Amino acid sequence: MTRKALYFTMIFSIFFGLQIFAQSIDEIINKNIQARGGYQKLKAVRTMKITGKTLVQGMEIPFTVQSKRPNFIRLESKIQGQTMVQAYDGETAWGIMPILGITDSEKLPEEQAKSVIEQADFDGHLVDYRLKAHKAELMGKEDVEGKEAYKLKITLKNGDIRYVFIDTGSFLELKWIAKIKRQGNEIESEAFFSDFKDVSGLMVAFSVENRVSGNIISQVTIDKVELNAKIDNSIFKMIVKKEDTEMLKK
Secondary structure, three states, rough: OOOHHHHHHHHHHHHHHHHHHHHHHHHHHHHHHHOOOOOHHHOOOEEEEEEEEEEEOOOOEEEEEEOOOOOOOEEEEEOOOOEEEEEEEEOEEEEEHHHHOEEEEEEEEHHHHHHHHHHHOOOOOOOOOOOOOOOEEEEEEEOOOOOEEEEEEEEOOOOOOOEEEEEEOOOEEEEEEEEEEEEEEEEEEEEEEEEEEEEEEEEEEEEEEEEEEOOEEEEEEEEEEEEEOOOOOHOOOOOOOOHHHHHHHH
């Protein structure tokens, strides 16, 4: 074989290998979407309301999450009788945190805002990931709590990286890993998904265990999931104080 022929053979082999690799990524993601209920059923859901509770250091915190296409979300939780709110209306991420002395709605700090905006992605990172300008890579397989899982590296449009672990048998998500910043420090957060239940043809994890540095920091239990309930857009808008409105008019 001539050097030129060998060169083209190597290039073809590399290109072909990359094509197979890319197809493997899409095959896994498509099987995950199918396992969740299928692309059409996912897209048919216009709103979602989730109620449940989070157990943190022995304290039970009730919460409600309301989300709506294309990218609206409102999270409410009750702590010591006070209602905490975090929301995104497609433009502004804001919050009310009375336990921290913030009794009026305020724009969230950058890192908190990024987290809320990320959660507002109605279908999650994997669905239409290319249209969202995300990048997906297959990193091999790993053991997750005794189950074999595909490890996917997802580089978001903003450059942030998430790792998704998909069960090789059920093709449902077992774990997420995210590196997030809190008070200037980067920490690795893990979310473990279990207790999947069928909700009108969609598979939803009713239990999520959150860990930081291997330590369990919270346990989320979902009590109810409502699909396509009527949700008014106004609940996602930041509440503007009367005096602020009057100032803007002057």
